[in-house]
Amino acid sequence: MADKQACWGLLSTARINERLIPAIRASGRSELLAVASRSDERAQAYAKQWDIPHAYGTYEQMLDDPAIDVIYLSLPNHLHAEWAIKCAEAGKHVLCEKPIAITTEEVDRMAQAAEKNGVIIQEAAMMRFHPQTRYLRELVAKRIIGDVRLIRGVFTFILDNQGDIRLNPSMGGGSLWDLGSYCVSFARTVLQAEPVEVSAYQISGDSGVDLSFSAQMHFPTGTLVHFFSSFQSFAHIEADFLGTEGRIYADIPWVNHIGASASVRVTRSGDVEGTSTFSDSVEGHTTDTKRYENINAYQCEVDSIVESVLNGAEPVISLADSWNNIVTIVALHESARTGKPVRPSTRNDEFTQRRR
Numbered sequence: 001m002a003d004k005q006a007c008w009g010l011l012s013t014a015r016i017n018e019r020l021i022p023a024i025r026a027s028g029r030s031e032l033l034a035v036a037s038r039s040d041e042r043a044q045a046y047a048k049q050w051d052i053p054h055a056y057g058t059y060e061q062m063l064d065d066p067a068i069d070v071i072y073l074s075l076p077n078h079l080h081a082e083w084a085i086k087c088a089e090a091g092k093h094v095l096c097e098k099p100i101a102i103t104t105e106e107v108d109r110m111a112q113a114a115e116k117n118g119v120i121i122q123e124a125a126m127m128r129f130h131p132q133t134r135y136l137r138e139l140v141a142k143r144i145i146g147d148v149r150l151i152r153g154v155f156t157f158i159l160d161n162q163g164d165i166r167l168n169p170s171m172g173g174g175s176l177w178d179l180g181s182y183c184v185s186f187a188r189t190v191l192q193a194e195p196v197e198v199s200a201y202q203i204s205g206d207s208g209v210d211l212s213f214s215a216q217m218h219f220p221t222g223t224l225v226h227f228f229s230s231f232q233s234f235a236h237i238e239a240d241f242l243g244t245e246g247r248i249y250a251d252i253p254w255v256n257h258i259g260a261s262a263s264v265r266v267t268r269s270g271d272v273e274g275t276s277t278f279s280d281s282v283e284g285h286t287t288d289t290k291r292y293e294n295i296n297a298y299q300c301e302v303d304s305i306v307e308s309v310l311n312g313a314e315p316v317i318s319l320a321d322s323w324n325n326i327v328t329i330v331a332l333h334e335s336a337r338t339g340k341p342v343r344p345s346t347r348n349d350e351f352t353q354r355r356r
């Protein structure tokens with residue numbers, strides 16, 4: 001199968017496609033064959049602009065094209081499940097944008113459709129495919145900073161487009177679905193654990209979606225995770241970890257910048273005697289920095305699903321893993337609504353154990 005190509009179709013003309021198109025073209029084992037839009041005119045114009053051979057004026061027409069193997073699904077959040085299931089029923093693999101769905105029932109139906117039709121449906125949470133995320137998970141697993149007590153994450157930007165899908169509650173809008181979903185996935189994967197209890201507070205906009213969201217998650221590892229997502233704050237991205245024997249700082253934890261260099265800085269206590277007061281605890285520390293230059297997380301994501309489609313490699317993000325992400329996000333929303341802590345009913349089945 002070495003020469004086999006994965007033939008791709010883009011389901012919608014979404015802005016995010018611009019990150020995927022160069023990655024599909026650079027993958028070496030992919031061909032971008034088609035784009036579909038609700039409007040024939042838009043599909044034709046988009047195909048011309050991006051030099052894509054086929055344009056379809058309905059999504060269904062592209063699903064009927066037997067030449068397409070993989071669909072990149074970049075619809076608004078509330079349409080992910082419906083169209084991923086239609087793609088699966090048409091025998092297509094799906095790279096589905098995050099969040100994979102907005103209810104766990106939807107993820108269950110997606111899993112049934114994938115299994116029944118022998119295809120992969122995988123969530124496009126790009127940072128999960130980047131080597132930096134694997135490295136952070138290894139640092140935690142090897143207890144490089146001892147027991148991790150706290151992880152803090154921030155993912156924010158100013159959203160000033162009033163017509164944006166992110167501000168529409170019926171489309172799965174809000175900063176938690178859009179940005180916080182990365183923070184939840186990140187914490188779960190680096191800790192290799194599911195949260196036992198969550199609590200949250202949100203600032204709502206006129207439409208009712210959360211414009212800013214502050215979340216806490218308590219993990220069975222004894223780790224507290226706090227993250228802040230917002231459409232109302234200066235663009236900022238970072239995560240840090242505080243452990244019993246050191247700390248880790250990641251400057252671009254969600255690695256969503258193409259061509260940006262990301263770094264992970266690990267500071268550990270040396271063999272210092274008497275660290276019982278804050279004044280002598282800064283002595284003898286060591287700091288190591290690992291840099292990632294020009295690694296495109298979207299490229300890693302495309303290469304990974306192509307390997308699954310062509311050679312049967314296990315998907316990096318299983319649907320069971322995504323299910324636990326969604327149940328956690330739903331619990332966070334419930335906590336923000338009720339003002340009470342919520343215990344998410346995550347499933348610890350064998351799929352979750354295989355999470356990478």
Ligand SMILES: NC(=O)c1ccc[n+]([C@@H]2O[C@H](COP(=O)([O-])OP(=O)(O)OC[C@H]3O[C@@H](n4cnc5c(N)ncnc54)[C@H](OP(=O)(O)O)[C@@H]3O)[C@@H](O)[C@H]2O)c1
Pocket residue numbers: 012013014015016017036037038039042074075076077079097098099124125126165178256
């Ligand atoms: N991984 C990442 O880095 C990343 C970044 C940004 C966004 N995303 C995700 O990608 C998805 C798309 O986000 P985006 O900002 O790129 O979206 P967008 O530019 O608003 O595009 C969404 C597309 O969906 C189609 N669509 C179908 N029904 C629609 C409806 N009722 N209203 C609006 N559009 C509709 C439209 O395409 P046609 O008119 O051509 O059919 C539209 O171009 C979301 O799930 C988002 O969470 C991921």
